[in-house]
Amino acid sequence: MTDPPVAVFFDVDFTLIYPGPTFQGEGYAAFCARYGIAVDTGRFLGAVTAASSILDAEQDHVYDADIFVGYTRRVIEGMGGRGDRLDDCAREIYAEWATCGHFFLYDDVAPALQRLAACGVRLGLISNSHRCLRSFQEHFELRGLIAAAVSSSEHGYMKPHPSIFEAALALAGVPASRSVMVGDSLSHDIEGARRAGMRGILVHRSGGPAPQAPGVPVIRSLAELPGLL
Numbered sequence: 001m002t003d004p005p006v007a008v009f010f011d012v013d014f015t016l017i018y019p020g021p022t023f024q025g026e027g028y029a030a031f032c033a034r035y036g037i038a039v040d041t042g043r044f045l046g047a048v049t050a051a052s053s054i055l056d057a058e059q060d061h062v063y064d065a066d067i068f069v070g071y072t073r074r075v076i077e078g079m080g081g082r083g084d085r086l087d088d089c090a091r092e093i094y095a096e097w098a099t100c101g102h103f104f105l106y107d108d109v110a111p112a113l114q115r116l117a118a119c120g121v122r123l124g125l126i127s128n129s130h131r132c133l134r135s136f137q138e139h140f141e142l143r144g145l146i147a148a149a150v151s152s153s154e155h156g157y158m159k160p161h162p163s164i165f166e167a168a169l170a171l172a173g174v175p176a177s178r179s180v181m182v183g184d185s186l187s188h189d190i191e192g193a194r195r196a197g198m199r200g201i202l203v204h205r206s207g208g209p210a211p212q213a214p215g216v217p218v219i220r221s222l223a224e225l226p227g228l229l
Contacts, residue, residue, distance in 0.1 A: 003178065004229060005121065005178050005179055005180045005199070005229055006121065006122060006174050006175075006178045006179065007121060007122040007123070007124060007147070007169075007172050007174040007178065007179040007180070008116060008121055008122075008123055008124070008179070008180045008181075008182060008225075008229070009123075009124040009125065009126050009148075009165075009168055009172075009179065009180070009181045009182070009193075009198075010123070010124070010125055010126070010181075010182050010183065011125075011126060011127065011128075011159075011181075011182065011183030011184060011185065011188075011189045012125055012127040012129065012131070012133070012136065013127065013128075013129060014184045014205075015182065015183050015184045015189075015203055016105060016106060016109050016125075016140075017100075017103040017104060017105055017106065017109075017136075017140070018103065018104055018106065019102060019103055019104075020102055020103060020104055022096065022102040023093075023097070023102060024044065025041035025042070025043075025044030025045075025079070026041055028041070028044060028075065028076065028079065028093070029041050029079075031089055031092060031093050031096075032076060032079075032081055032089055034089070034092075035083070035085040035086075035088055035089040036083065036085065037076065037081045037082070037083050037085060037086065037089055038080070038081070039076060039079035039080050039081045040079050040080045041079070043078060043079045043080060044075075044079055046078065047074070047075045047076075047077075047078025047079045048075055048078075050074070050078050051071050051072075051074035051075045051078060052071075054067065054070055054071040054074055055067070055068075055071055056187060061157050061158045061159075061160065061161035062156065062157060062158070063128075063152045063153050063155070063156055063157060063158050065094065065130065065153075068094050068097075069087065069090045069091050069094050070090075072090035072091075072093045072094055073086050073087060073089075073090040076089060076090060097129065097130070097131070098129065098130050098131040098132065100131065100135055100136055100139035100140065101139070105140045106205075106222070108221045108222040108223045109140075109222055110140075110141075110142070111223070112222035112223060112225050112226060113142065113145050113222075114145065115226045116225070116226055116229075117145050119226070121229075122147040122148070122172050122173075122174055123145055123146050123147055124146065124147055124148040124149060124150075124168050124171070124172050125146055125148070125149040125150070125151075125168075126149075126150050126159060126164060126165060126168045126181070126189075127149075127150075127151045127152065128151075128152045128158045128159050128188065129151055129152065129153065130151065130153035131151065132151075133146075133149035133150075133151050134149070136149075137149070147171075147172050148168050148171035148172035149168075149171075150164055150167050150168045150171065152164060155167055158188075159183075159185075159188040159189060159192045159193075160187060160188050160189075160191055160192025160193075160195065161192065162192065162195050162196040164192075165181070165192060165193055165196035165198060166196055169196070169198075176196055176197030176198045177197055177198075179198045179199070180193075180198060180199045180200065180201060180229065181193030181198050181199070181200045181201070182200075182201045182203055182222070182225065183200075183202070183203065184202070184203050184204065184205070186202055186211045186213055186216070189202075190202055190213065190216055191213070200216050201216070201217050201218075201219060201225065201228065202216055202217070202218045202219070203218075203219050203220070203221075203222065204218050204219070204220060205220060205221070
């Protein structure tokens, strides 16, 4: 990159935090058991992969809780869950996703954010969730580091709709041309940001091949980010 950015915005889920046991196979099974639904935990990963098409489907990008409830229901069904209480169970899991205590901060996050902030870079959050981003900052001890935070549930539109990026830019008081979006989704985070005039960096934490797009750097850890910028 030629011009150093004045602001860096981050996706939250799977970029800064990852789910703990509550949202793994055993956790889903525990939720389901309360509703009399039997599931096979061994099918969890395959069910998540199959259900992801719901989140990637073309839509108008208006935030709708039913999109995420439908995704969660599909995961349960992929694990073999059946019955007339599937929606009730899926809604409880969706509601609990907003609870910060179910998640862990990646080890590389705080050092990277602190280093960027120390260099005078404004930091922001843009999330497609219903999690309270103020509570998120408090829970993970990121107070004082974040200049702007926008969640799709409050804004009304989800990434990749340009308006959520524009709202974050306006809140931070920075131009799109001098701002970077960092996230784990090429379609939601990176392509959405680029359509809003921002640059994008894909963070790909898994060991498998990363999605590729022209002009989009790929990093495996946020520890690589300050040097790249």
